[in-house]
Amino acid sequence: MKMAVILGERRAGLIEVPDPQPKDNWVLIKVHASALCTEYKAFLVGRQLNLSGHEGAGEVIAVAQPGKVKVGDRVVILPQFPCGKCALCLAGDFIYCENNSDFEEFVGSKIGIGTFAHYALKPDWLLPPIPEGVSYEHATMAIDGIGASFGAFQAIHINASDTLLITGLGPVGLGAVVNARFRGCRIIGVEPISWRRDRALQMGIDFVFDPGEPDLLRKIMTLTGGKGVSCALDCSGKVQSQRLCIDATQRKGRVAFIGETEDELAIRVSPDMIRKGITLIGSWLYNMSDYYNVMQVIQQSPLIDMLISHCMPMSQIQGAFELLASGESAKVVVHPWE
Numbered sequence: 001m002k003m004a005v006i007l008g009e010r011r012a013g014l015i016e017v018p019d020p021q022p023k024d025n026w027v028l029i030k031v032h033a034s035a036l037c038t039e040y041k042a043f044l045v046g047r048q049l050n051l052s053g054h055e056g057a058g059e060v061i062a063v064a065q066p067g068k069v070k071v072g073d074r075v076v077i078l079p080q081f082p083c084g085k086c087a088l089c090l091a092g093d094f095i096y097c098e099n100n101s102d103f104e105e106f107v108g109s110k111i112g113i114g115t116f117a118h119y120a121l122k123p124d125w126l127l128p129p130i131p132e133g134v135s136y137e138h139a140t141m142a143i144d145g146i147g148a149s150f151g152a153f154q155a156i157h158i159n160a161s162d163t164l165l166i167t168g169l170g171p172v173g174l175g176a177v178v179n180a181r182f183r184g185c186r187i188i189g190v191e192p193i194s195w196r197r198d199r200a201l202q203m204g205i206d207f208v209f210d211p212g213e214p215d216l217l218r219k220i221m222t223l224t225g226g227k228g229v230s231c232a233l234d235c236s237g238k239v240q241s242q243r244l245c246i247d248a249t250q251r252k253g254r255v256a257f258i259g260e261t262e263d264e265l266a267i268r269v270s271p272d273m274i275r276k277g278i279t280l281i282g283s284w285l286y287n288m289s290d291y292y293n294v295m296q297v298i299q300q301s302p303l304i305d306m307l308i309s310h311c312m313p314m315s316q317i318q319g320a321f322e323l324l325a326s327g328e329s330a331k332v333v334v335h336p337w338e
Ligand SMILES: [Zn+2]
Pocket: 036, 037, 038, 054, 055, 143, 144
């Protein structure tokens, strides 16, 4: 089969490898669509990746034993290789599993680990069905496109009475706009790249600012009658934006961080948290029990086709990564068989 790999700094391409084989309850999926995500960061620096592609959708084509899926099933390929047995997995919080399987040890190679490939391997319980009428491209949005912000919104109970600040309107932040519009709340966005600000406006965001704009905090306060937003979501992973989320949120408000970073954010416990009574959480994907609720957004939101800005053949993986790295895209989906 063909799989996409990072070949060096800002270089990606396809290589030919042996087809992976199903084993125990790990089944073989023919990948029909896969969305690009954080892999572009590895592309920029030429770092090798364990997980080259983690947002796939496809069709089960071979199983080693009877199980939870059968040949011909259309499925979403959920990320990671959680154990399925620990308390977190059993509670549906598989994404936080502490005992992820060692793919290479179980399979004997890393072939089949990622979804930028003709085929992928996955334990059968991580392959929920794609509802009838949902395309493979749309189905890939059930991972980070729609799923990442959906999980955070569930955790901080976002609803139509909220005014929401979203910092970072990249693919995940634009997915948050889709979820927020679906829930009917008022949305203020902050994003440095004009393409993404324009896309957010096309999607119906109420206000959008460049983070470099002077007096940004004061402007957000003015828009909210001096109180601040009721909730905020950081998708940027930038410390300055995380700080803005805290400062712009009103007393008893809720803040969620989903933008990944290793950088340190300074928190002043009394003024930032105790005296404001805010709830501050981190969130990674969503609980398995919300899968069909995520799918409902994908099926019913008229904005999904705006969230997927580009579909490309996997043979153009180099161009796909360059496009995502340019900032002038929302979600980019590749078709492995083209
Ligand atoms: Zn992702």
